[in-house]
Amino acid sequence: MNKTSGIYIHIPFCLKKCFYCDFYSITKYNKKIIFKFIKSLKNEIFLRKTEYKGKVDSIYFGGGTPSILQPDFFAEIISILKDSFDIKDDTEITTELNPEDVSEEFIQELKGSGINRVSLGIQTLSDDTLNLINRRHTSRKAKKSAEICVNFFSNTSFDLMLGLPLRSKKKLTEEIKILTDYNPSHLSIYSLHLSEHSPLLKILKDKKLKLPDTTDEYLTTVELLDKLGFKQYEISNWAKEGKRCIHNLHYWNLDPFLGFGPSASGTLYNIRKTNTPDLLSYIQNLTKFTLPSHQIEVLSKEQQKNEYIMMRLRLTDGVVFSEYHKKTGFNFLEEFKEKISEFTELGYGRIKKNSFSLTTKGFLVSNYIISSFFN
16 A cells, blocks of 8 residues: 555543534543543554554544643654654644634644644634634634744644524624634635534524525635635635645545544544544553454445545545546446536536536535435
């Protein structure tokens, strides 16, 4: 295998839970639990260091809230990963940050730990909305944290959300302009999706609040960011030249991936492993030097083909015909001739020299289009 791979580390701690979030995390913990988690994480890395012998060019700390941990933690884990895997010298090493945790001292120490890219979870600059969705920071703190991050890191990403309550389209436009003035290298702008068990869903119902039209917000965002010099490379991601997120691209290219920590998932070859989504079980297993596997799935050729289509159609580069043939043995144009023709005529897709990709109009109904390619 000559492709590079990525490593994901899941940090399961939050000071409080955002009312829209479905990612695994806990809010009740102490220093003893954190210590046990870190020890267990080290054990997991040790037990799995022979799983993959190829080169690694991205490490990503996500959560949860990684920034509640001290910079020494990142330095230690990065060092252990370098001892355990073939980590390239120019590896992209990212951590997510909550604006409330950011200070000049923390960021300076974080940079010294080996982190070379940060992703700041701003979501919105509307204080009313931040309070409603149970975020810890304020608009003022988010702006200050954005300034600090770009001053210390040349590779900085900001996260925003579309479809949030109590925020107008005009306010969203203002937020994007304010944040791009800080000159980040990357923006992730996701639409709000609420599960049926989401606390925010009940809050909206109780307060009789309606969510804005995400279609209108999305089209406005795409147009504005293009004018501001950010190139879209995926449905929800924009970057300056040369600053596409390597971590993200590994997901969407179906490259080899290792996941460490509770609930973390990774895929090597055609085998997907997912860790237990329970911190106590994770610690108990690894204290006994037993891997905390929750699910092991062997992907069929049909599943691999469907996942390639699903992931690649999220990218502006789309499905590359030569890659598709190499992965599946099939000719994409011949296999899906009628669908490609239909979506192209509707303005949902476009054919380039060696690829089929979705247009902005197509991205708006991407779930429908992508699922139509599955047998």
